[in-house]
Amino acid sequence: MPTKPSKTVASRSLDCPFRLYARKYAKSTTWTLKVKNPEHSQDATENIMAHPAFRKFKEQETSQIAQISESLLILRQTQAKLCSKRESDRPVILQDIYNRVKKTKKYKLQGRRPIDSLIETLKEENSVWSYQRDAEGHITSLFFTHPLAIKLLHGFPHVILMDCNYKTNKYEMRLFHIVGFSSTNKTFSGAFCLINNETEPSYTWELNQYTEKVLNNTNLVPPSFIVIDRDLALKNSLKKLFPDSRVMLFIWHINKDVSAHCMKKIGHATDFEYFMCLWNQVMYSSTEKSLKDNWKKLQNQVKNPQVLEYLENTWFPPKE
Numbered sequence: 001m002p003t004k005p006s007k008t009v010a011s012r013s014l015d016c017p018f019r020l021y022a023r024k025y026a027k028s029t030t031w032t033l034k035v036k037n038p039e040h041s042q043d044a045t046e047n048i049m050a051h052p053a054f055r056k057f058k059e060q061e062t063s064q065i066a067q068i069s070e071s072l073l074i075l076r077q078t079q080a081k082l083c084s085k086r087e088s089d090r091p092v093i094l095q096d097i098y099n100r101v102k103k104t105k106k107y108k109l110q111g112r113r114p115i116d117s118l119i120e121t122l123k124e125e126n127s128v129w130s131y132q133r134d135a136e137g138h139i140t141s142l143f144f145t146h147p148l149a150i151k152l153l154h155g156f157p158h159v160i161l162m163d164c165n166y167k168t169n170k171y172e173m174r175l176f177h178i179v180g181f182s183s184t185n186k187t188f189s190g191a192f193c194l195i196n197n198e199t200e201p202s203y204t205w206e207l208n209q210y211t212e213k214v215l216n217n218t219n220l221v222p223p224s225f226i227v228i229d230r231d232l233a234l235k236n237s238l239k240k241l242f243p244d245s246r247v248m249l250f251i252w253h254i255n256k257d258v259s260a261h262c263m264k265k266i267g268h269a270t271d272f273e274y275f276m277c278l279w280n281q282v283m284y285s286s287t288e289k290s291l292k293d294n295w296k297k298l299q300n301q302v303k304n305p306q307v308l309e310y311l312e313n314t315w316f317p318p319k320e
Contacts, residue, residue: 016041055096065100075101115139128213132205141202143209145178145191150218153190156182158224160190162234163250164198174198176206190214203237211241229253251283254315262307275302282316 019036045051057065061082075097082092109117122129122144129144153160161179176193191214193206214220227248228234238247258279266272278298285291295316302308 052096055090055093057096057100062100065097065104115142118142128217130209130213140196141193141205143191143193143206143213145214149188149190150214150220152182152188153180153214154218154220156180156188157221159227160223160225161187161227163229164195164231164234176203178210198231198233200233200236203234204240207237207241230257254283255280258311258315261310262304265304265306275307278302279311 017037017039018041021034021036023032023034024030025032065078075094078097079092079094082097086092112120119129119131125146127144127146128150129142131139131142134140157180159181161177161181163177163179165175165177171194173194173196176195178190178192180188180190182188191210193209195202195206215222222242223245225248226238226242226245227250228238229250230253235247238245255276259276262275263272266275275298278294278301281294282291282298285294298311299308
């Protein structure tokens, strides 16, 4: 996995002219200190806690931090928890927690590459996984799922959701997420795949792995319904590999796209709110007749030709 260029970092003492020389006499424990240049490049801090050396974590705190991930939400929760348990006024800085997490993860790697550590973890947990490389040997796709996830998919196989999160890691790869729905209307993770682009070949490879490693190898029935956003490349791959599954779109994604496209064209906030009300009536129509009636109502009420053209070319009539 090729990494993106490292961030530019700098030292807080960069180009500081201050010079202090220390000398220890060979036959005694005496030291002499001599200031050659008393000037500093920065003003003196008013509180010593501005220096990381005075904010070091205790052993118990370090052990607690080592168990968390780099999720910002979890970091903030940990920050609040550490603050509540400290008897002193010594602050808990979010960046200090993040730095400690990074240091712990680097220690756990023990000189291995992150991808090697991940694959070793997948092996230890008996996960189902596979990957493909490019001509230079870089991993371009990594599919994986856990045995417990497969067990849940067997219990609730009929409806799955597929979505892709953008560049959520330092390799700038997309995380393709397959999500299942339980009978209690709860979601669970069915499988994951890191892919380097959102093209039809990438989706086809990922769906092939899901078909071979999960469906075929464990006798899991194909889903009856697959819910996606309006990703045409994914939709084309699904037509090839899941021809009998009905592909549906997220209403949330549709409304988000419609809102982003039409807000500026409509302009006035009150008019836009009324437009979205009309559009939601179309989206939530319970019968084919009410769908046509609500669409006709929207056409009669909305006089902006650009908005109507966008809706007709993109969303209505419902695209197969």
